[in-house]
């Protein structure tokens with residue numbers, strides 16, 4: 016393919032390559048773009064599509080697979096749309112999980128309204144022969160949230176954690192969580208289709224909801240969620256919607272023929 020433009024950015028070091036709608040995203044191209052040695056490098060790729068008078072986030076994991084939703088990706092996409100396409104905040108952006116509304120505060124933190132979470136059954140996840148009970152939370156995409164004694168218990172996370180394929184026929188994002196204080200947790204994540212990443216927005220939302228439920232709390236509370244790449248704030252509003260807030264920055268732009 017001829018050269019095309021790209022932008023690169025991240026939200027709490029969950030990093031993405033953004034390309035124009037004309038770029039066909041074969042799995043091979045997504046893997047090439049995300050390659051951290053031979054490509055640009057990223058946890059995923061976002062194709063910026065304009066359809067029916069609205070922007071749509073066509074999101075791919077670094078292995079080329081699609082996902083319904085990416086919380087950090089859509090916050091970065093909103094930053095891109097604002098800075099590059101001149102789209103004002105607040106803005107509505109389409110995704111495979113429906114239309115999301117995004118805002119930006121005076122400090123430049125971008126918030127996405129992720130909608131109403133679904134807390135489902137208890138399940139089990141495992142690593143290196145150890146296993147933990149986990150809460151199945153649907154944030155548009157599937158999550159299993161496991162509380163552990165120490166984040167190092169999750170091991171290297173080079174491989175996907177063991178999980179119930181019946182519960183998660185399309186795979187799962189697995190979060191390992193420790194408590195840091197009142198309404199304050201820290202997590203590591205193994206993302207379906209991308210491996211261990213330094214942050215996951217939908218994962219932070221799933222973790223917050225599972226922690227709040229475990230703490231006997233519910234809608235009408237907020238948690239600080241530390242990730243290896245920074246800090247996110249997750250608010251569960253009194254009308255049961257989950258708001259994800261954090262930094263989102265464009266760090267590079269250029270052209271490529273990958």
Ligand SMILES: N[C@@H](CCC[C@H](N)C(=O)O)C(=O)O
Nearest residue numbers: 082085086087156215216217
């Ligand atoms: N990093 C994202 C989640 C990306 C999709 C996920 N790997 C999946 O396959 O569901 C986030 O910030 O939410």
